[in-house]
Amino acid sequence: MKKYDVIVAGAGPSGMMAAIAASENGAHTALIDKNPKVGKKLLMTGGGRCNVTNSHSVEEIIAHVPGNGRFLHSAFTQFSNLDIIDFFEKNGIVLKEEDHGRMFPITNKSKTIVDALFDKLQELGVDYFPSSAVTQLNIKDGTIKGLETESDSFKAPCVILSTGGRAYPSTGSTGDGYKLARKAGHTITPLYPTESPLVSSEKFISERTLQGISLRDIRLSVLNSKGKTLAEHRMDMLFTHFGISGPAALRCSSFINQELAKGAETVTVLLDSFPDISTAQLLNELKQTAHGNNKVVKNAFASLTQERFLLFLLHQAQIDTDIPAKQLTEKQLEKFCSLLKSLSIQISKTFPIEKSFVTGGGVQLKEINPKTMESKLIPGLYITGELLDINGYTGGYNITCAFVTGHVAGNHAAEMSSYMKY
Structure with a gap:
């Protein structure tokens, strides 16, 4: 003893x-x-x-x-x-x-x-x-x-x-x-699990469309089943082969797990790529860029974000990337703006405790x-x-x-x- x-x-x-x-x-x-x-x-x-x-x-x-x-x-x-x-x-x-x-x-x-x-x-x-x-x-x-x-x-x-x-x-x-x-x-x-990477079954995730793309200083928000924001974090994030990771995603994980525990099949997170400006301000900037611009869309907006991410968002907005930017309609610009400010990603789970x-x-x-x-x-x-x-x-x-x-x-x-x- x-x-x-x-x-x-x-x-x-x-x-x-x-x-x-x-x-x-x-x-x-x-x-x-x-x-x-x-x-x-x-x-x-x-x-x-x-x-x-x-x-x-x-x-x-x-x-x-x-x-x-x-x-x-x-x-x-x-x-x-x-x-x-x-x-x-x-x-x-x-x-x-x-x-x-x-x-x-x-x-x-x-x-x-x-x-x-x-x-x-x-x-x-x-x-x-x-x-x-x-x-x-x-x-x-x-x-x-x-x-x-x-x-x-x-x-x-x-x-x-x-x-x-x-x-x-x-x-x-x-x-x-x-x-x-x-x-x-x-x-x-x-x-x-908390401080855990987020897993998604979205088609663009399973097809690895955005895998490896790292976004700096974005805002990631977690919504409940009624669309109310539970938490939001402004940090960096990373698209992976299974979903999203990086500091912003990790910080959202505990809120996602609490929602999943209530019976939700998936939890919505919204990605805001331009957290410093309002939707109206961004839309105005997009309109100014497009107005009278003879460059094709993918070149006219090249400075907005990384090329692969830009092409993905344009595709999601059903915008032909090779038409002149000046031909874009107001409706198309509004859709593109909406994706830049609030890209919805469905999260099905996080990594288990053992890997968190x-x-x-x-x-x-x-x-x-x-x-x-x-x-x-x-x-x-x-x-x-x-x-x-x-x-x-x-x-x-x-x-x-x-x-x-x-x-x-x-x-x-x-x-x-x-x-x-x-």
């Missing part, structure tokens, strides 16, 4: 930060993980560069966490994105800011971040148990007493579950924490104390990171939530354990 003040299950960003915070606050801490090395999923983030957090204001970060971001207000008052930046800089890691406030290590290597966290764990004397899967939580008289792994028993008054969601199971995120939390009496809200970036759903938040991340059902049990029913967009928001909830849980677990020394 191994005895500790605080045991952390899961050595991802949330778990490592939890173990660091607990140890810094005087707790004898153990970190247990099923993988042979820490931070396996963290190494993959940001395309292997690790988008470690975001520099924007707390309010803006919470606004970019559509899955229950408001739950984090109290946690952010204790440990914020600025504290994350400060933590890494104090530990010798220089960060740089890129577009949309995304923060990366100046080395452009995720390993830099993983090594910094692990070095800190070792410096603090955290006991690390790799290749150790947690098999059960030990709960007696409604209170946590420790946990079991495949080979050992651990005793502690405080246990922090930070085992991650179900996205990318090859990294160890196989949903173990949900089972452990459910056995402890917690409610797990339905799990669904983030898991939506998780441990129901009304069962968690937002000030401490402690379970309201089992004293001494803390739950953090992707296990919670919280999910954000790509751009450093999810990892920020992981670090923040981990640090808050580690702090409070250390404090509680100091009152309950064995």
Whole structure:
């Protein structure tokens, strides 16, 4: 029987930060993980560069966490994105800011971040148990007493579950924490993929007409069954062989999955290629371009967008690309304008959780104390990171939530354990 003040299950960003915070606050801490090395999923983030957090204001970060971001207000008052930046800089890691406030290590290597966290764990004397899967939580008289792994028993008054969601199971995120939390009496809200590419059965997708075309700074909107806009995102997107991907598409995925869960066969997304101007303004510009223009249509409008996309839209508008632009009727220009401003694409599904970036759903938040991340059902049990029913967009928001909830849980677990020394 191994005895500790605080045991952390899961050595991802949330778990490592939890173990660091607990140890810094005087707790004898153990970190247990099923993988042979820490931070396996963290190494993959940001395309292997690790988008470690975001520099924007707390309010803006919470606004970019559509899955229950408001739950984090109290946690952010204790440990914020600025504290994350400060933590890494104090530990010798220089960060740089890129577009949309995304923060990366100046080395452009995720390993830099993983090594910094692990070095800190070792410096603090955290006991690390790799290749150790947690098999059960030990709960007696409604209170946590420790946990079991495949080979050992651990005793502690405080246990922090930070085992991650179900996205990318090859990294160890196989949903173990949900089972452990459910056995402890917690409610797990339905799990669904978020930050996921969108799949479409549209003919132009299956025929790969637009495959490989990347569009910059467009607006993508998700409509419900009544045609009301549920969400819209202005970023880049990419046409693929299966549908659409890129930041704008990924950010729409959670809203699409929620609509599909209501029974919709497909969900409509609208692509606005010119989000800076109104339909009326664009139509006026198209008319001016066409007026008296002897160039053929495909040449007259060549500067509007990429050639393959332009030819596709003209074909959709039933416009002959080789007639002089001056011959276009007002009706044809209106149809062309409509496609440039609101091309409708039917989405049938997204990638499954296992191939998505983030898991939506998780441990129901009304069962968690937002000030401490402690379970309201089992004293001494803390739950953090992707296990919670919280999910954000790509751009450093999810990892920020992981670090923040981990640090808050580690702090409070250390404090509680100091009152309950064995």
